[in-house]
Amino acid sequence: MGTCGIVLLTKPSPKPWPLRTSSRRTLPRIRCCSASSTSELSPDKLPTSIDLSVTGGAYDFSKATTSLTNELISSPKKVTLLRHGLSTWNSESRIQGSSDLSVLTEVGEEQAKRCKKALENIYFDQCFASPISRAKQTAEIIWQWRENPLVYLDSLKEISLYHLEGMKNVDAMQIYPKEYTIWREDPANFLMNGRYPVRDLWKAAKDCWKEMLLSPGESFLVVTHKSILRALTCTALGLGPERFRSIDINNGGICVFNFNVRGEAMLEALNMTAHMYSDHVYPG
Ligand SMILES: *[C@@H]1O[C@H](CO)[C@@H](O)[C@H](O)[C@H]1NC(C)=O
Numbered sequence: 001m002g003t004c005g006i007v008l009l010t011k012p013s014p015k016p017w018p019l020r021t022s023s024r025r026t027l028p029r030i031r032c033c034s035a036s037s038t039s040e041l042s043p044d045k046l047p048t049s050i051d052l053s054v055t056g057g058a059y060d061f062s063k064a065t066t067s068l069t070n071e072l073i074s075s076p077k078k079v080t081l082l083r084h085g086l087s088t089w090n091s092e093s094r095i096q097g098s099s100d101l102s103v104l105t106e107v108g109e110e111q112a113k114r115c116k117k118a119l120e121n122i123y124f125d126q127c128f129a130s131p132i133s134r135a136k137q138t139a140e141i142i143w144q145w146r147e148n149p150l151v152y153l154d155s156l157k158e159i160s161l162y163h164l165e166g167m168k169n170v171d172a173m174q175i176y177p178k179e180y181t182i183w184r185e186d187p188a189n190f191l192m193n194g195r196y197p198v199r200d201l202w203k204a205a206k207d208c209w210k211e212m213l214l215s216p217g218e219s220f221l222v223v224t225h226k227s228i229l230r231a232l233t234c235t236a237l238g239l240g241p242e243r244f245r246s247i248d249i250n251n252g253g254i255c256v257f258n259f260n261v262r263g264e265a266m267l268e269a270l271n272m273t274a275h276m277y278s279d280h281v282y283p284g
Contacts, residue, residue: 066238068209069263077213078268080122081222081255083229084130084138085111090251093169096134096225097161104137111252111276112141118254118275121284125217130156130224139223155208158225159201162193187244198231198241205231213263229255236265252276 085108089096096102104112119142129139131152143150164172164179173180183190187198205228212220222232230247236257239246249255249271256268274280 065264067263069213072261073213073263075218077259078219079257081229083226083249083251083253084135086251087134095161095164095167097165098158099165100132103133112138114275115252116142118281124219124221127221128153132157135224155204156224159197159227188241198244201231202241205235
């Protein structure tokens with residue numbers, strides 16, 4: 001993990017914005033381990049035609065939020081993220097990762113139907129889903145009768161956990177105590193097969209946001225897995241992979257983000273599960 005502190009930035013950070021001013025200053029900046037690089041858009045140079053109201057009142061978002069697109073997008077967007085229903089390996093407490101041998105249980109199918117009902121008043125331009133069975137099955141149930149085809153994105157696949165996949169958590173803990181402990185306690189430094197799976201996941205999440213946010217439409221549904229949902233949520237909030245376990249999302253849980261035209265996120269809801277315990281239907 002990096003250390004936090006005040007550092008003097010002698011070189012300006014790479015400029016993600018086409019809108020950026022060219023002022024190059026050498027200013028003491030607070031730079032934190034997980035914060036992404038800040039930009040230098042000055043408030044008086046902001047284009048007035050852009051509706052920034054969605055991110056709630058500040059005007060210099062170059063320091064308050066992080067853009068996931070680094071370019072203007074066609075319109076503000078709402079993205080509703082949903083975790084798949086209970087799977088066979090969830091119920092056996094097995095590590096799933098990117099493997100595709102786990103499928104929805106009967107309970108999981110019921111949960112997916114509840115999600116479908118809960119979301120029936122909401123119009124979505126598009127549904128993006130992971131192609132891995134447990135998420136795909138959930139998406140197929142929720143998206144039934146909707147007009148547009150489901151869009152499967154490889155960047156929505158679950159984290160690769162290599163030889164831990166398929167193992168019960170208790171067994172993995174005993175057989176690979178070192179790797180398992182790092183996976184649980186220091187996810188950013190979890191190293192397996194020469195890769196850092198959580199760091200790889202952060203890259204996938206960033207690519208995924210960009211692909212989704214640059215797609216036409218204003219309202220999207222995303223059906224996927226817990227770890228990639230954590231990565232999508234954290235990257236939208238500007239948190240690094242060391243914060244992997246600061247967020248949790250239950251089966252059938254829903255998170256909602258709003259984006260302004262600069263691709264900056266504001267979190268509206270996290271792990272909403274009222275519909276899993278009641279017949280709650282979210283307003284359109
Ligand atoms: C997510 O929601 C479930 C169900 O309401 C709850 O049990 C769980 O604790 C929640 N997760 C977090 C991190 O709050």
